[in-house]
Amino acid sequence: xxxxxxxxxxxxxxxxxxxxxxxxxxxxxxxxxxxxxxxxxxxxxxxxxxxxxxxxxxxxxxxxxxxxxxxxxxxxxxxxxxxxxxxxxxxxxxxxxxxxxxxxxxxxxxxxxxxxxxxxxxxxxxxxxxxxxxxxxxxxxxxxxxxxxxxxxxxxxxx
Ligand SMILES: [Cu+2]
Numbered sequence: 001x002x003x004x005x006x007x008x009x010x011x012x013x014x015x016x017x018x019x020x021x022x023x024x025x026x027x028x029x030x031x032x033x034x035x036x037x038x039x040x041x042x043x044x045x046x047x048x049x050x051x052x053x054x055x056x057x058x059x060x061x062x063x064x065x066x067x068x069x070x071x072x073x074x075x076x077x078x079x080x081x082x083x084x085x086x087x088x089x090x091x092x093x094x095x096x097x098x099x100x101x102x103x104x105x106x107x108x109x110x111x112x113x114x115x116x117x118x119x120x121x122x123x124x125x126x127x128x129x130x131x132x133x134x135x136x137x138x139x140x141x142x143x144x145x146x147x148x149x150x151x152x153x154x155x156x157x158x159x
Contacts, residue, residue: 079127108134
């Protein structure tokens with residue numbers, strides 16, 4: 001009996017992220033998602049608590065990001081979007097600003113792009129080429145000061 005309980009628990013643990021992934025998927029495709037209401041720092045694309053850490057993802061155009069950082073748009077950039085993530089201790093709300101953060105983006109055509117994110121002004125960020133219309137799968141792996149490796153993922157639809 002005990003074995004069965006463990007198995008069921010394991011199944012649930014496996015199923016949970018997939019279910020929320022699928023829910024996001026339909027949620028974002030369902031229309032009525034108004035881009036550009038998120039202020040200068042962009043829209044919250046995804047928020048998730050992973051093992052005690054709250055991860056907030058924002059996807060913004062390079063223009064928006066440069067404006068928010070008070071910087072000029074550099075010439076010749078082929079990246080179109082900036083993906084930013086902020087981490088907070090889910091209990092205390094304290095910002096967690098040190099760690100290794102990687103993002104892999106699966107493009108609509110199933111090719112992918114991976115980047116290490118840089119720590120900048122309280123968030124981690126990197127620039128990606130999201131110029132094709134369609135659904136991008138964003139997978140983030142992060143290791144913060146406590147040494148645990150966590151991951152989060154979500155869908156982003158480029159219109
Ligand atoms: Cu940034």
